[in-house]
Amino acid sequence: MAEYTRIQANYERTQKLYERLLATCKPSMSTRASIRRPSRSWRTRLRPTGRPGLVKSIVLAVAGGLMMGFLVLMLIERLDDA
DSSP states (O other): HHHHHHHHHHHHHHHHHHHHHHHHHHHHHHHHHHOOOOOOOHHHHSSOOTTTTTTHHHHHHHHHHHHHHHHHHHHHHHHHHO
């Protein structure tokens, strides 16, 4: 029986906390609804045209490939016993 009263007291305390939380959140939720959304014009101006850094990525890939090929050729030359 003591455990039941402890659980009941805990339930009542939790219920009161929940009601107090709802009471404090309601005013903030009503002000949130009154905020209007910004226009889309500033978002469209900030959107980039095309993929930034595409040329840089291609140049780095070609340079890396050439370096790797050169290193493989040097390794083959060193390991060649003929």
